[in-house]
Amino acid sequence: MKTPHTPPLRDGVGPSSVVLPLGVWPTVLEFLVERFPRVPKAQWMERLQAGAISDDRGCTLGAEAAYVAGLRVYYFRALPPEPKIPFDAVVLHQDAHLLVVDKPHFLPVMPSGKYLQETVLVRLKNTLGLDDLVPIHRIDRDTAGLVLFSVNPTTRDAYHALFRNHQVAKTYQAIAPWNAALPWPLRRESRITESTHFMQQTEVEGPPNALTLITPLENLGGLARYQLEPITGQRHQLRVHMAALGLPLVGDGIYPVLTPEGSADYAQPLQLLAQTIAFTDPVSGRDMRFESQRALRSLAELDR
Numbered sequence: 001m002k003t004p005h006t007p008p009l010r011d012g013v014g015p016s017s018v019v020l021p022l023g024v025w026p027t028v029l030e031f032l033v034e035r036f037p038r039v040p041k042a043q044w045m046e047r048l049q050a051g052a053i054s055d056d057r058g059c060t061l062g063a064e065a066a067y068v069a070g071l072r073v074y075y076f077r078a079l080p081p082e083p084k085i086p087f088d089a090v091v092l093h094q095d096a097h098l099l100v101v102d103k104p105h106f107l108p109v110m111p112s113g114k115y116l117q118e119t120v121l122v123r124l125k126n127t128l129g130l131d132d133l134v135p136i137h138r139i140d141r142d143t144a145g146l147v148l149f150s151v152n153p154t155t156r157d158a159y160h161a162l163f164r165n166h167q168v169a170k171t172y173q174a175i176a177p178w179n180a181a182l183p184w185p186l187r188r189e190s191r192i193t194e195s196t197h198f199m200q201q202t203e204v205e206g207p208p209n210a211l212t213l214i215t216p217l218e219n220l221g222g223l224a225r226y227q228l229e230p231i232t233g234q235r236h237q238l239r240v241h242m243a244a245l246g247l248p249l250v251g252d253g254i255y256p257v258l259t260p261e262g263s264a265d266y267a268q269p270l271q272l273l274a275q276t277i278a279f280t281d282p283v284s285g286r287d288m289r290f291e292s293q294r295a296l297r298s299l300a301e302l303d304r
Contacts (some may be wrong), residue, residue: 005058012125013116015074025067025097027078028053032073043078052076065162077116085118086266091128092146092290097283098159099133099149100290100304105269108141120147137163142234142253142264145274145292163233169278171229173217175271175296176247178224185215188241192234198256201236203244210234211240220299223250238272245276250302271296 007015018035029048033041047053048063055061056072087104094100103109103120110121117123125133136148136159139183150156163169192210195202228238232265232276236255243255250271253259273296278289 005054005056006173009055009125009131010076011117012110012122014075015076020067020069020071020299022069028061028065028067028073031067032075033116039078047075047078059181077111077187080114082114082116082118085222089120089123089147090293091124092293094127094128094151097150097152097155098281099128099130100277101137101147101149102292102294103144103147103274104294105142105144106266107266109135109138109147114139121149123266124149129144136160137168137233138268139274140239140272141272142251143272143274144269144294146170146234146277146290147274148277155283157240162279162282166231167279169229169276170274171227171276173273173275173296174226174228174238174242175223175250175299176226176242177222178216179247180218180219180244182245185213186245188214189242190244192237192240197258199254201234201240203240205219210237210241214245220301221303223299223303225296225299255260271302 004239020028020031022201023031023035029041032039032044033075045063048065051060053061053073053075055074061073069170085107087107089104089107090102092102094099101120101124108115108119111119121133125131130151132151132153134150134156136150136156139145139147148159150159189207189211190203191206192201193204199262209232211231213231214226217225217227219225230237239249239252239255243252248256251268252270253264273292273294276291278287280286281288
């Protein structure tokens, strides 16, 4: 079987690709314009003329390249200059298979939407020279704390299996309103699915697919610090569960009310921290436990 010719990384970013379907487009350019209507034709023309688009045979495609159904075409995303996110991830552990970092608030784990270079993954690839680096799991851009990355493709699935099989123990800390009337500690179990807005998730009727254990650690005035233990890993699970209890996290710009894009305030981060993670390493067999060096704000400061 022929091995596809994948272009090398550019500034820590791999190419996107699309397989050309059966169709009547005369050129690759005409297909790309129709397939990606938000990208101006002039931009595709510019990329083709610059030799920035190639196929899986290793051939650079020009502006007049003929359309060939079944061919995989590689291209690199073009984004406007990204504003610098003034916070850095800290490497806590690195070996031949695993990398553990302590992520700051506001920095995405991997490229998505308008974020490309300003992500943990791309920054690490550029600084450490680890082209095969892949996140084993993710946390929200707004959340700070621990993220695990796979260094070695040959052992990657063994680490992914830890999460698939719920063999990872994770704890989070969060700050949210205090309600002494709730039966503490409590177990929140519900079904979470996509909401009407793509940025949000919501609870619905049906068999539960999300479980969180919630324990208060301290309270002061109208606020409390909680330990959250996600037993499952649904998107935005902790934020959805806390908001559904009437305890939206301090600094949450998504739940219960979605704030306008671009309104994030670096001085008011989401008070959610991926604090600890523990598991048995599938390669070495050793018990591993990591703890974030970051901390949420004090209740006294927030309750002023």
